Every structure is written in structure tokens, then in C-alpha cells.
Amino acid sequence: MPAPESSLFDAIVVGAGAAGLFCAGQAGQRGLKVLLVDHAEKVAEKVRISGGGRCNFTNRDLDPRAPQKHFLGDNPNFCRSALARYTPTDFIALVARHGIAHHEKHKGQLFGDHSSDDFIRMLLAECAAGGVTHWQPCQVARVDHRDGQYVLQTSRGEARAASLVIATGGLSIPKIGATDFGYRIARQFDLPVVATRPALVPLTFDGDAWAPFAGLAGLALPVRIETGEKKARMAFDEDLLFTHRGLSGPAVLQISSYWKEGTPIRVDLAPGVDIAQQLLQAKSRSRKLIANELAAWVPSRLADAWVQQDPAWQRPVNEAADKALLQLAQKLSKWELVPTGSEGYRKAEVTAGGVDTKALSSQTLEAKTQPGLYFIGEVVDVTGWLGGYNFQWAWASAHACAQALSRSSSGPG
Ligand SMILES: Cc1cc2nc3c(=O)[nH]c(=O)nc-3n(C[C@H](O)[C@H](O)[C@H](O)COP(=O)(O)OP(=O)(O)OC[C@H]3O[C@@H](n4cnc5c(N)ncnc54)[C@H](O)[C@@H]3O)c2cc1C
Incomplete structure (x- = not known):
């Protein structure tokens, strides 16, 4: 029929x-x-x-x-x-x-x-x-x-x-x-x-490793973010957002599409600023805590959390060893971290x-x-x-x- x-x-x-x-x-x-x-x-x-x-x-x-x-x-x-x-x-x-x-x-x-x-x-x-x-x-x-x-x-x-x-x-x-x-x-x-x-999804991190940053949820700042090596390297200049379980914001959503499980992402938290040079100069003229100096270039909540990672960074800048300041600067501009996963299709x-x-x-x-x-x-x-x-x-x-x-x-x- x-x-x-x-x-x-x-x-x-x-x-x-x-x-x-x-x-x-x-x-x-x-x-x-x-x-x-x-x-x-x-x-x-x-x-x-x-x-x-x-x-x-x-x-x-x-x-x-x-x-x-x-x-x-x-x-x-x-x-x-x-x-x-x-x-x-x-x-x-x-x-x-x-x-x-x-x-x-x-x-x-x-x-x-x-x-x-x-x-x-x-x-x-x-x-x-x-x-x-x-x-x-x-x-x-x-x-x-x-x-x-x-x-x-x-x-x-x-x-x-x-x-x-x-x-x-x-x-x-x-x-x-x-x-x-x-x-x-x-x-x-x-x-x-x-x-x-x-893809275009927030990335998550292991609970213990993330503990120092979990208190930063809601904080946003402009960063340069990248993943991959050589020809497969991708980078974005966008805003990063801290969440309770990891990282989000346009920078992370963009990089998530290129990120491969088990590989690191690298974040420059103060793009365009030579933090090492700034801290070494500060050392000769300032008695402020390192966290307070850092707050000139990154949000103060981030600066406070950042220095908690190493006792050598929790002191006045004029009392800090050059090596400690250089390590801090290096880690801030090349923060390398391996996401444990993503928020999945629920949030992608x-x-x-x-x-x-x-x-x-x-x-x-x-x-x-x-x-x-x-x-x-x-x-x-x-x-x-x-x-x-x-x-x-x-x-x-x-x-x-x-x-x-x-x-x-x-x-x-
Ligand atoms: C929160 C969010 C924000 C976004 N913002 C933007 C933005 O601002 N700009 C941008 O470019 N992109 C954005 N996107 C991506 C964009 O929405 C999608 O890429 C786009 O909608 C894809 O269009 P599509 O028609 O292929 O699929 P969809 O728009 O997803 O449409 C698919 C349709 O198929 C129907 N369907 C599914 N399964 C079945 C089935 N079994 N039987 C019958 N019907 C079915 C669904 O009900 C739906 O109506 C966003 C996505 C999300 C989740």
C-alpha cells in the first residue's frame, strides 16, 4: 500500500x-x-x-x-x-x-x-x-x-x-x-x-594535589596557557577561572579541546611580566612579604596561596635567597600540571x-x-x-x- x-x-x-x-x-x-x-x-x-x-x-x-x-x-x-x-x-x-x-x-x-x-x-x-x-x-x-x-x-x-x-x-x-x-x-x-x-570542558585535578588551590574557587585572571609539544603545541591568551575541582574559564575550555589525557598543561600566570627580574629588583628596595610583592602582578588571593607551596617563599623579599625567588618566578610563569580528567559531557x-x-x-x-x-x-x-x-x-x-x-x-x- x-x-x-x-x-x-x-x-x-x-x-x-x-x-x-x-x-x-x-x-x-x-x-x-x-x-x-x-x-x-x-x-x-x-x-x-x-x-x-x-x-x-x-x-x-x-x-x-x-x-x-x-x-x-x-x-x-x-x-x-x-x-x-x-x-x-x-x-x-x-x-x-x-x-x-x-x-x-x-x-x-x-x-x-x-x-x-x-x-x-x-x-x-x-x-x-x-x-x-x-x-x-x-x-x-x-x-x-x-x-x-x-x-x-x-x-x-x-x-x-x-x-x-x-x-x-x-x-x-x-x-x-x-x-x-x-x-x-x-x-x-x-x-x-x-x-x-x-571538548570545551573544564579540567579537574586530583583532590590532594589540588588542595592548596581549592580555596581559590571563583578567582579569574588573564593567563597564557599551552599544551602539546613541537608541532602539536597549542597556546591561548585568555582568562583562567579557578573552580572547586580544578580549572575553567575560556583559557581552559580552549586548551581542553587539544589536551590529551595523561599529558600536562602549562600556564603562565603573569604573562608579559618578568617576575624573576621584578622580584630580584624588589629584594634591593623592599621589606614586604614576597606574597605582597607578587600581588602587584597577580591577584592577592593567588599570591597568598602560591607562597604556601614553599616555606622559603613565606618571608620578606629582602630576606629571600635569589634561588628561591628564581624558583618561585619559574613556577609561576611555567606552572605545569597534569589534569586527572575533565568535567565530562555533563559540562562540555x-x-x-x-x-x-x-x-x-x-x-x-x-x-x-x-x-x-x-x-x-x-x-x-x-x-x-x-x-x-x-x-x-x-x-x-x-x-x-x-x-x-x-x-x-x-x-x-
Ligand atoms: C552551555 C553551552 C553554550 C554554548 N555556547 C555556544 C556559543 O555561544 N557559540 C557557539 O558557537 N557554540 C556554542 N555552543 C555549542 C553549540 O551549542 C553547538 O555546537 C550547536 O548547538 C550544535 O548544533 P547542532 O544543531 O549540530 O546540535 P544541537 O544544537 O545540539 O541540536 C541537536 C538537536 O537534536 C535533538 N536530538 C538529539 N537526539 C535526538 C534523537 N534521538 N531524536 C530526535 N532528536 C534528537 C536534540 O534535542 C537537539 O534539539 C554551546 C554549547 C553549550 C552546551
Whole structure:
């Protein structure tokens, strides 16, 4: 028996997050009959909580010709085509057309002036303009590929389409709807998945070793942070935040994406200051405690905690041995520490790894060996830096896919 008209679509998009909503709207506006399905109660929960509730929706510094600068993955160049065809300027123009006021904060990061809800309303309006059918909440129990069609058994009945777009994101923040659905579908169709791990995530440290710093929770300061050796070395100049269990803040979130378990991170707590020279000079003119001298360059709470590590540092600077001052300076500018782990998917902003880009077309995001099956957004092994890069990948990959859908589904040619 042929499927009822109401359940037959040109394309089904699973996942009504950033990438899924944008793709569905774009494809609908190109004349496709699109169904958008999501199991959660609300759409785009990650857009809602993004950027501290203001959505850091893109980044002006993104260079599509050199995506490896701001994106990680087994092949960081994979995202070049999609990013070049839908740029931050394109998305900024869309935001402007919807009258959403925004501003640039730091290092090219663009945020809404009011609330992330403005962006969710915009994405829903784009879907409405494309006549997208929206089933939510709706569970997808099973996906089959039969006679050139994807057949989905859902809690709202069966749906069929020649094209299936997986936009179910990564594993981070399961409590607002993240699942491994996309990876399971990839495996079902024999597509490889690069091992996943939490990224843009706070790092944690062993309880005893962390004890001297646990009292610093809440303290933030600008640092230079790095990890890796030689060609694999990565460094960021950003703010560091002490937490009860370890370190967070933009510096640590950024470096966490590059950090490999069991290896150290190195932190310069007073970047741009020659602490050794400053302390040796202070020795000839000051009788202040070393901690008080240090407080000229780092927050005093940190200075007080820092000197607790060695009795030789708990005295007036003029009474300290040169060697002790040099050791203190060395440790402060090259604080080397090995995280025991991270806060995991519970707190990670993104998931690194995902559907292997080798299996996908960089032009269309279609699986090379499975016609009509597409993967977009975070479910793919493309991970951006903090600062709007992950959303720009969601918009750009959704756009590339929507263009391909309209071509492949609108008849011959
Ligand atoms: C706290 C936080 C703040 C962030 N801030 C920013 C920021 O300011 N700027 C930035 O660029 N990036 C930010 N990110 C990252 C960004 O939110 C994601 O990279 C982006 O949302 C990925 O888009 P996506 O559409 O691929 O996935 P998501 O937006 O995660 O959407 C996936 C959708 O799929 C649905 N889904 C999952 N499983 C199933 C299933 N089994 N069946 C049906 N539906 C399913 C989910 O309910 C969800 O609606 C932040 C992330 C977090 C967690």
C-alpha cells in the first residue's frame, strides 16, 4: 500500500537544534516538502543556553581559507567548502534582516544584545517561511532504507523521504536532550565514527594535589596557557577561572579541546611580566612579604596561596635567597600540571570526534556510500574553538546540505 500523502516528504531532518532548524528552513524555502523531527520538548535548547543566554552566533575572525586555525578534527580542512559558501557575513545579514540587535565582544565574537530567544524565533520564522512540517516531541524508533526511501517509524507515525538529514548534535549536556542517535545511524549504514570526547570542558585535578588551590574557587585572571609539544603545541591568551575541582574559564575550555589525557598543561600566570627580574629588583628596595610583592602582578588571593607551596617563599623579599625567588618566578610563569580528567559531557560545550569526514562529501555533507543520507552540525567530526565557531559550522554545514537537497530532490538535473 502506498504511504499516505501526509507522511511523504522530500527530506526529513532529525534534530531541531541550530543546524537542523536552519537546514529545514533553507530547504523548505527552496520548495522542498520538509519534515523536522525532535524528541525534546523544546526546540534548540543549546541555542537558548549558548553564550550565557545571549548566543555567540558567529565569529568575524573565521577564515574559510584556513579553517585549521579555528577548527579541529581528523581533517580540519574538510569544513573549508561549506564555510566558504556560507560565511559569517551571510549569517550576520540574516540576523540583520530579522532585526536582531547584536554586538562584537572579544576576538571577533558576535553576541545578541538581548536574548538567545531572538535567534530561536528567527530560526522558527525561517522554517515557517519554508512551510516546514514540525513533529516535536517525537521519538524516532527505527530508520530503514527501502526502495530508495528512508522510512522512519516515529511516535507520531511513519514518515518517508528520499533524503534523510541527521542533525542530532553531540553528546554534551544530556539533560537537555543530547543522545548518540547520529552515531548509531552512521554505524547502521556502515559509516565510520571517530572516537568522541568532551571538548570545551573544564579540567579537574586530583583532590590532594589540588588542595592548596581549592580555596581559590571563583578567582579569574588573564593567563597564557599551552599544551602539546613541537608541532602539536597549542597556546591561548585568555582568562583562567579557578573552580572547586580544578580549572575553567575560556583559557581552559580552549586548551581542553587539544589536551590529551595523561599529558600536562602549562600556564603562565603573569604573562608579559618578568617576575624573576621584578622580584630580584624588589629584594634591593623592599621589606614586604614576597606574597605582597607578587600581588602587584597577580591577584592577592593567588599570591597568598602560591607562597604556601614553599616555606622559603613565606618571608620578606629582602630576606629571600635569589634561588628561591628564581624558583618561585619559574613556577609561576611555567606552572605545569597534569589534569586527572575533565568535567565530562555533563559540562562540555561540545563533543569532539563524530561521523568521520572521510565518509562524507565536503560539498554536500552526503554520505559517500549511502545516497540521500546527510550529516550536519556537531554530529560530524568538526569541532570549533570557543567564540561562535561551532554555530558558524552548524549554519554553514546546514546551508551546504540544504542546497544539495534542493538539487537532488527537485527532479532531474
Ligand atoms: C552551555 C553551552 C553554550 C554554548 N555556547 C555556544 C556559543 O555561544 N557559540 C557557539 O558557537 N557554540 C556554542 N555552543 C555549542 C553549540 O551549542 C553547538 O555546537 C550547536 O548547538 C550544535 O548544533 P547542532 O544543531 O549540530 O546540535 P544541537 O544544537 O545540539 O541540536 C541537536 C538537536 O537534536 C535533538 N536530538 C538529539 N537526539 C535526538 C534523537 N534521538 N531524536 C530526535 N532528536 C534528537 C536534540 O534535542 C537537539 O534539539 C554551546 C554549547 C553549550 C552546551
